[in-house]
Amino acid sequence: MENAYAQICIGMFRTGILGYGGGPSIVPLIRYEAVTRFHWMTDDEFGEVLAIANALPGPIATKLAGYLGYRLKGTWGAMLGVLAHIAPTCIAMVGLYSFIYFFSTSLIIKGMIAAVVPVVAVMLGVMAYEFGEKAIKGLGWYAGIGFFILSFLLLQTLSVHPAIVIFLFLLYGAFHHKLKDKWKSRKSEKGEGV
Known part of the structure; x- marks a missing residue:
């Protein structure tokens, strides 16, 4: 079995180098590394x-990278996870800085970026499904529905902040099984009393 530090480094570096389009589009890649691969x-x-x-x-991607590193190897793992995840972006930014003007005016590059958008949408759709x-x-x-x-x-419709909605559903989720068990026990008591 590989060393946990090496796994963190490899997994988070891969998500950093393969991820494109911001945090939400990288989440399926992080999920693959954390759940399927390692x-x-x-x-x-x-x-x-x-x-x-x-x-x-x-940013969601760096929070996940930090958490996964912390889960495996504590504070040093968290730092390594974040650094491994952001390293490809930092290297690319420094290395490609001189080409910014060319990239911003090139029709070929604009077409490549436009072609990636549907791929990201499909990845997010699969994860949501x-x-x-x-x-x-x-x-x-x-x-569920x-x-x-x-x-x-x-x-x-109501434009409630996503963090509030997530908190409300997390709060419900904390009590879901207790409520479900209580409802089933009441239902069975009514059935026995008949």
């Missing part, structure tokens, strides 16, 4: 960490 956590744990990271201020599928398995169809509609209304 098995640092389960998919459910990653979903919980992602929800908490979204509620906190700052997988999380939605897990929500329906855990909550059931009615609750109801919570989706509720979150859509809160975010799009």
Whole structure:
């Protein structure tokens, strides 16, 4: 088995070098490294960490890189995770600084950037589908669709800040199983009393 520091370095460097388009587009890459490739956590744990990271201020990708490093190797792992994740971007910025003017006026580069946008959209869509599928398995169809509609209304219609919506759903999630068990026990008591 590889050294944990090496795993952090390799995994977060890969997300930094392959990620394009900002934090949300890098989340599926970080998920792949943490859950599928290195098995640092389960998919459910990653979903919980992602929800908490979204509620906190700052760039999501560096928060996840720092958390994963901290989870594996404490403070030094957190620093290594963040540094490994931002290193490719820093190197690219320093190395390509002299070409900024050319890149900003080149039609070829503009076309390449436009071609990447659908790929990022598909990656985010796949991740959203997988999380939605897990929500329906855990909550059931009615609750899953109801919570989706509720979150859509809160975010799009009422313009509630996403951190508040995430906090509300995390708060509900903390009590979901207790409420579900209580409801089932009441239902079974009514059935026995008949």
